[in-house]
Amino acid sequence: xxxxxxxxxxxxxxxxxxxxxxxxxxxxxxxxxxxxxxxxxxxxxxxxxxxxxxxxxxxxxxxxxxxxxxxxxxxxxxxxxxxxxxxxxxxxxxxxxxxxxxxxxxxxxxxxxxxxxxxxxxxxxxxxxxxxxxxxxxxxxxxxxxxxxxxxxxxxxxxxxxxxxxxxxxxxxxxxxxxxxxxxxxxxxxxxxxxxxxxxxxxxxxxxxxxxxxxxxxxxxxxxxxxxxxxxxxxxxxxxxxxxxxxxxxxxxxxxxxxxxxxxxxxxxxxxxxxxxxxxxxxxxxxxxxxxxxxxxxxxxxxxxxxxxxxxxxxxxxxxxxxxxxxxxxxxxxxxxxxxxxxxxxxxxxxxxxxxxxxxxxxxxxxxxxxxxxxxxxxxxxxxxxxxxxxxxxxxxxxxxxxxxxxxxxxxxxxxxxxxxxxxxxx
Ligand SMILES: [Zn+2]
Numbered sequence: 001x002x003x004x005x006x007x008x009x010x011x012x013x014x015x016x017x018x019x020x021x022x023x024x025x026x027x028x029x030x031x032x033x034x035x036x037x038x039x040x041x042x043x044x045x046x047x048x049x050x051x052x053x054x055x056x057x058x059x060x061x062x063x064x065x066x067x068x069x070x071x072x073x074x075x076x077x078x079x080x081x082x083x084x085x086x087x088x089x090x091x092x093x094x095x096x097x098x099x100x101x102x103x104x105x106x107x108x109x110x111x112x113x114x115x116x117x118x119x120x121x122x123x124x125x126x127x128x129x130x131x132x133x134x135x136x137x138x139x140x141x142x143x144x145x146x147x148x149x150x151x152x153x154x155x156x157x158x159x160x161x162x163x164x165x166x167x168x169x170x171x172x173x174x175x176x177x178x179x180x181x182x183x184x185x186x187x188x189x190x191x192x193x194x195x196x197x198x199x200x201x202x203x204x205x206x207x208x209x210x211x212x213x214x215x216x217x218x219x220x221x222x223x224x225x226x227x228x229x230x231x232x233x234x235x236x237x238x239x240x241x242x243x244x245x246x247x248x249x250x251x252x253x254x255x256x257x258x259x260x261x262x263x264x265x266x267x268x269x270x271x272x273x274x275x276x277x278x279x280x281x282x283x284x285x286x287x288x289x290x291x292x293x294x295x296x297x298x299x300x301x302x303x304x305x306x307x308x309x310x311x312x313x314x315x316x317x318x319x320x321x322x323x324x325x326x327x328x329x330x331x332x333x334x335x336x337x338x339x340x341x342x343x344x345x346x347x348x349x350x351x352x353x354x355x356x357x358x359x360x361x362x363x364x365x366x367x368x369x370x371x372x373x374x375x376x377x378x379x380x381x382x383x384x385x386x387x388x389x390x391x392x393x394x395x396x397x398x399x400x401x402x403x404x405x406x407x408x409x410x411x412x413x414x415x416x417x418x419x420x421x422x423x424x425x426x427x
Contacts, residue, residue: 017111018108018111018403018406019399021103022099022103022104022399022402025107028047029044030043030044034096035098035393036099037095038092039095039138040138040145040172041069041173041175042176045134046069049131053073059073059110059113060113061073062074062075065178066133066149066186067149067178067181068186069145069146070131070133070146070147070150073130074126074129075123075127075128077122077123077124077126077417078122079124079125083126084125084126084127084192085126085128085194085195085416086193086195086196086197086376087105087112087129087130087409087413088131088132088368089102089103089105089108089109089131089132089367089368090131090132090134090135091103091106092133094136094391096391096392097390097391097393099395099396100201100385100390100396100402101200101390101391101395102135102136102200104200104397104405107406108199108405108406109199110129111406112127112129115410121414123414127413132146132147133146133149138172139163139167140161140169142154142169144366144368144371146186146368147370149186149187150372151187151371151375153371154186159173159180188375190375191376193372193375193376194377195343195376196369196372196373196375196378196379197343197347197378197379197380197381197416198378199380199381199408200381201382201383201397202383202384202388202390203364203365203388203390204364205385205387206388207383207384208386208388210359212356212358213383213401214351214357214381214382214383214404214405214408215359215360216348216351216359216382217339217344217360217369217379217381218338218339218344218360218362219299219336219362219363220367220369220370221298221336221362221363222297222298222299222300222304222334222335222337223297223366224296224307224308224330224331224334225293225332226293226308226311226330226331227329227331228293228294228315229291229326230291230319230325230326231288231324231325231326232246232248232249232251232286232288232289232290232323232324233245233246233286233323234280234285234287235285235286236284236285237284237285237286240286245322245323247287247324248322249286249290251318251324251326252276252291252292254322255292255314255326256292256294258311258314259271259272259294261314262296262307262311266298268362269296269297269303270297270298270364271294271296272294273292273294276292277290277291278290278291296308296311300336304335304336311328315328334366339369339378339379340373342377343378343379346379346416346419347379347412348360350408350412351411353415354407354411356404356408361382365390381412382405383397383402383405384398384401
């Protein structure tokens with residue numbers, strides 16, 4: 001039996017609240033950064049989340065902020081013993097980011113709660129609406145801060161991680177008025193989550209290319225980061241013959257292009273060097289040291305391991321070519337996350353029920369769903385990103401597409417709520 005909510009697909013009759021919400025958050029941004037920047041734990045992030053919390057309260061949710069800044073709003077269900085259906089995303093952005101990444105999922109989740117209230121629909125399960133703290137990461141190098149804390153993975157090692165100035169993640173969180181020492185209180189119990197559903201912009205070009213309005217995500221990428229330190233020899237740029245140099249800059253250039261070549265040869269694999277620095281600022285001196293930092297991503301862990309092997313080989317070849325020696329250090333490898341197949345089928349059915357053929361696709365971007373999948377079945381709904389652009393000021397999703405996504409999210413909440421206990425999902 002499919003339950004639906006009356007009105008214009010159940011959403012705000014003029015979609016005015018969603019549009020106004022997108023505009024409102026787009027007004028709370030750091031004037032010193034390009035785009036729509038609400039960087040985690042910044043003044044703007046704190047102000048944005050205060051507004052989100054107020055919207056949750058206005059929607060009738062019992063709202064609180066946890067010890068690391070995640071905003072949580074609860075709509076109680078009719079069965080107090082039933083685990084929660086959790087909907088949400090994040091309202092922080094990367095520096096120089098766009099207006100839709102994360103925000104669409106937070107506002108969409110609140111609109112689901114609003115639609116349920118408007119129609120007088122009482123769910124069996126509790127509905128928990130979440131704006132996760134600092135999904136995008138920080139100079140301390142920790143992503144998914146809020147969802148990690150909820151899933152129990154934000155330990156002393158990560159809270160003690162430092163930026164270039166020695167500021168720890170705990171300092172950063174405390175500076176925004178939260179209490180990182182109480183991080184254990186953020187943790188949700190196993191069995192507390194019936195399902196996690198996240199609406200998000202695709203951030204890539206697949207849906208647009210296929211002319212599709214809704215995507216259901218199969219897996220979220222695995223990521224392997226690395227640092228490559230190249231050691232050459234400082235010499236005079238005018239007198240040392242080309243065939244006797246040990247030029248760290250040239251080895252680093254080869255190593256950058258090797259990332260591109262190896263990643264481009266695989267299906268669904270990508271590789272990026274984000275930074276390249278050298279010790280020598282002079283043109284009349286051969287570089288002695290170079291450091292590059294980068295990453296590979298793939299939907300499969302075995303492929304990620306193979307990329308690591310190929311890259312180590314390419315670096316050894318570059319060293320031989322340039323008479324350099326390099327240290328290749330792999331950071332933590334995040335394995336890919338396979339989202340819940342049965343729940344994703346339910347969501348694809350919800351999309352069909354409201355008129356959308358869902359395309360199944362892989363996410364090359366990471367999401368809070370990775371952490372939430374540790375607590376229960378997780379699924380994601382994607383809506384198109386214009387030209388596949390994201391993490392840039394040009395990021396855009398049409399309001400119609402946002403509405404379609406929210407409509408699917410609402411239907412998915414209703415459909416998951418209606419699943420009989422024991423039918424593959426926790427009751
Ligand atoms: Zn995001």
